[in-house]
Amino acid sequence: MNATADLTARLTGLVDALRAHGVRIGTGETVDAARATRELGLADRESLREGLAATLLHTTGQRPVFDAVFDLYFPRRVGAPEGRTDPADRAALRERLAAALAADDTALMARLAMEAVDGFGGYGSSPASDGWSSYQTLDRLRPQTLLARVRDEVRARDGAAGFGDRLLEDEIRRRIEEFRRMVAAEARRRVAERRDRDEIARRAVAPTADRVDFLFAGKDRLAELRRTVQPLARKLATRLAARRRRAARGSIDLRRTLRGSLSTGGVPMRPVLRRRRPARPELVLLCDVSGSVSGFSDFTMLLVQALHDQFGKVRVFAFVNRIDEVTGLLVHGAADPDGLGARIRGEAAVTGWHGSSDYGAALGEFTERYAGAVGSRTTVFVLGDARTNMGDPNLPALGELGRRARRVHWLNPEPRSRWGTGDSAALEYAGLVGMHECRTVRQLSDLIGRLLPV
Numbered sequence: 001m002n003a004t005a006d007l008t009a010r011l012t013g014l015v016d017a018l019r020a021h022g023v024r025i026g027t028g029e030t031v032d033a034a035r036a037t038r039e040l041g042l043a044d045r046e047s048l049r050e051g052l053a054a055t056l057l058h059t060t061g062q063r064p065v066f067d068a069v070f071d072l073y074f075p076r077r078v079g080a081p082e083g084r085t086d087p088a089d090r091a092a093l094r095e096r097l098a099a100a101l102a103a104d105d106t107a108l109m110a111r112l113a114m115e116a117v118d119g120f121g122g123y124g125s126s127p128a129s130d131g132w133s134s135y136q137t138l139d140r141l142r143p144q145t146l147l148a149r150v151r152d153e154v155r156a157r158d159g160a161a162g163f164g165d166r167l168l169e170d171e172i173r174r175r176i177e178e179f180r181r182m183v184a185a186e187a188r189r190r191v192a193e194r195r196d197r198d199e200i201a202r203r204a205v206a207p208t209a210d211r212v213d214f215l216f217a218g219k220d221r222l223a224e225l226r227r228t229v230q231p232l233a234r235k236l237a238t239r240l241a242a243r244r245r246r247a248a249r250g251s252i253d254l255r256r257t258l259r260g261s262l263s264t265g266g267v268p269m270r271p272v273l274r275r276r277r278p279a280r281p282e283l284v285l286l287c288d289v290s291g292s293v294s295g296f297s298d299f300t301m302l303l304v305q306a307l308h309d310q311f312g313k314v315r316v317f318a319f320v321n322r323i324d325e326v327t328g329l330l331v332h333g334a335a336d337p338d339g340l341g342a343r344i345r346g347e348a349a350v351t352g353w354h355g356s357s358d359y360g361a362a363l364g365e366f367t368e369r370y371a372g373a374v375g376s377r378t379t380v381f382v383l384g385d386a387r388t389n390m391g392d393p394n395l396p397a398l399g400e401l402g403r404r405a406r407r408v409h410w411l412n413p414e415p416r417s418r419w420g421t422g423d424s425a426a427l428e429y430a431g432l433v434g435m436h437e438c439r440t441v442r443q444l445s446d447l448i449g450r451l452l453p454v
Helices: 003-020 027-040 045-056 060-073 087-103 106-120 134-141 143-158 164-194 197-203 219-226 229-248 254-264 293-306 340-347 359-369 395-404 426-430 441-451
Strands: 282-288 313-319 323-325 378-383 407-412 434-437
Touching: 003 027, 003 045, 003 060, 003 197, 027 045, 045 060, 060 164, 087 106, 087 134, 087 143, 087 164, 106 134, 106 164, 134 164, 143 164, 219 293, 229 293, 229 441, 282 293, 282 359, 293 313, 293 340, 293 378, 293 441, 313 359, 323 359, 359 395, 395 407, 395 426, 407 426, 407 441, 426 434, 434 441
Parallel strands: 282 313, 282 378, 378 407, 407 434
Antiparallel strands: 313 323
16 A cells, blocks of 8 residues: 555544544545645654544643544554563663653653553563553553652652642642553554454444443543533524424414415415414423432433523422432522532432432432422423332332423433333333433433423
């Protein structure tokens, strides 16, 4: 394969991999990326990275995925450094890494990441290694243990002390995390060289935030998701407003249309629409805030609260095995997203004598204490995995809720294949209300836009 064909294959592979991760890239953007590549060339890799990012990406949230995929298709170099690093040189490599971290020398850090993977990341019996592991590399090198040493070196050099220590430590942690990302990218590149690069790009690169499974999202990813609440709410509000305008047009008033057609010889040239005057709908959320489901519930509560102006009334209830109203804890525009879950568990009565989810008890308590919150204009969303911990699912309580409300929708963050397994009562509840799989932000936004009343 000549150089031009190889470059074309790399660029189209990059685009295909980004599309597989949900990045919308059209033909126009691909052509622009090719032109950017021609103008920028390959000599300055970081300029090429920025040029391709500018032509292919639409949001900053897509950048982490782009960087990981770019490193696979446009690596710093092809192949391993000449000669394997002797594992006995671990101390020397840590010395050089400490110096690079203290100087914030990213170029040296990149070279050291390659040497570290080459020396400590290989596994298998063949001389060139059967595979490469970033976890194994970092476990042997332990860059996080260099924090105090680098801090003292920078402080001695620059004279930083006192209050600046905290800021300095944060900056050094950032540099160490950047080095860890370099090691991970280098290990992925080497695996991709030996295997199918396209497959590695699809499977080994972390997805964008809107495709992360709520149940498996870590603390950092959940924090990233919370930052997307306001932009997503604005997008959904625009969609809901458009639906409301279309719905307000109403259906054709046949009698008035025929009467008006008398002036045109009986031909209905101007259909007369029956104007609707819909009352603003009301919304009630019942949210399981236990365990891993809490991240999903917290995000959805914040999203609905951000959409507050679209409804006549919004009331939010949280539960584990007891239920309590938490609407006041989501003050419009003033709620602390990161502390919402802790605030609910600290200030609301959501647990009884045990801390496991009890959907039957929570639904029963809601119908007894808060029956007045649901009426003919109310749409109810239940958020949870429907796992009852072998308790009574209390189907009559959910049936009563369905009879009182205009609509009841259940958003379940578990995959559909797991419904009804173990202690899941999802299939039983699905016989009474609409049960929807809702595992990611992308699914949630589609469901909210489709199911919310207008």
